[in-house]
Amino acid sequence: MSKEKPELSDAMKAQMRRKTPEKNPIKGTKFTLAISSAKGGVGKSTFATNLALALKKVGCKVGLLDADIYGPSVPKMLGINEKPKSDGQKLDPLVKYGVQCMSIGFLTDQQTPMIWRGPMVTSAIKTFTQKVNWKDLDFIIVDMPPGTGDTQLTFSQDIKIDGAIIVSTPQEVALLDVIRGIKMFDKLGVKILGLVDNMSFFIGDDGKKYKIFGEGGVKKTAEEFQKKFLGEIPINSKIGKCGDEGKPIVELDTNHEISKIYIDFANTIKSTYL
């Protein structure tokens, strides 16, 4: 592993130096869990969505907050095309497969790229956490954007995050970013529930395991920083297909081997908090 030390942005360092006031939990929920990755395309939204559905399957009341303002994916992954209702004060979340959902993609044309400045992102996040009628939830799963930017800062300033899960793929470039993510949550005092190695391996038609992105890097990083390693999710073409069709694998086929991994994660989380 390279010895290069990933650095945090100046804005993030300044925030860490500031005294953190008592943070508000999101109204209508008991626990807020952030699903984070330092890099895009590692399967964070896939993980957040399937974990939310798995928590629902094990009997929890769940919300899914798509905090990726520049690249929302919850509308497509859950096949939601409606607009949320508003009473002029607050927005009602849209409910799909029993999960309460909110995404910037519900409010804008999904083909239009978000060309927003930081303060606009901050205000969108505040709306989603303070002005949505989340109802009677055990958990809100927050699909964070990649990196350590405005959304992470807003959450760390204003909202109590009860736990964070960092998703990564096993390549070394991804791992450097993971270290940056670990440092950010540690300094913000957010408990890291653990690290997940997504797309760890692929089982060929010959039945053999192919580790195309390298081996064991996420686990090693977890050990190095004394974090829990939550487990591996293999590459499976069904995951992408289900996501594209608006019915994630946990919902489509609860007994699938991948779904079972998610149900295990959900049971671990449920027993940790409830």
Ligand SMILES: Nc1ncnc2c1ncn2[C@@H]1O[C@H](COP(=O)(O)OP(=O)(O)O)[C@@H](O)[C@H]1O
């Ligand atoms: N374990 C997996 N096996 C196969 N494809 C996956 C897996 N996890 C994610 N994908 C696919 O990888 C792509 C990126 O996933 P996504 O969840 O959108 O990543 P992120 O939110 O980190 O940018 C999607 O097309 C998704 O279907």
Ligand SMILES: [Mg+2]
């Ligand atoms: Mg995403």
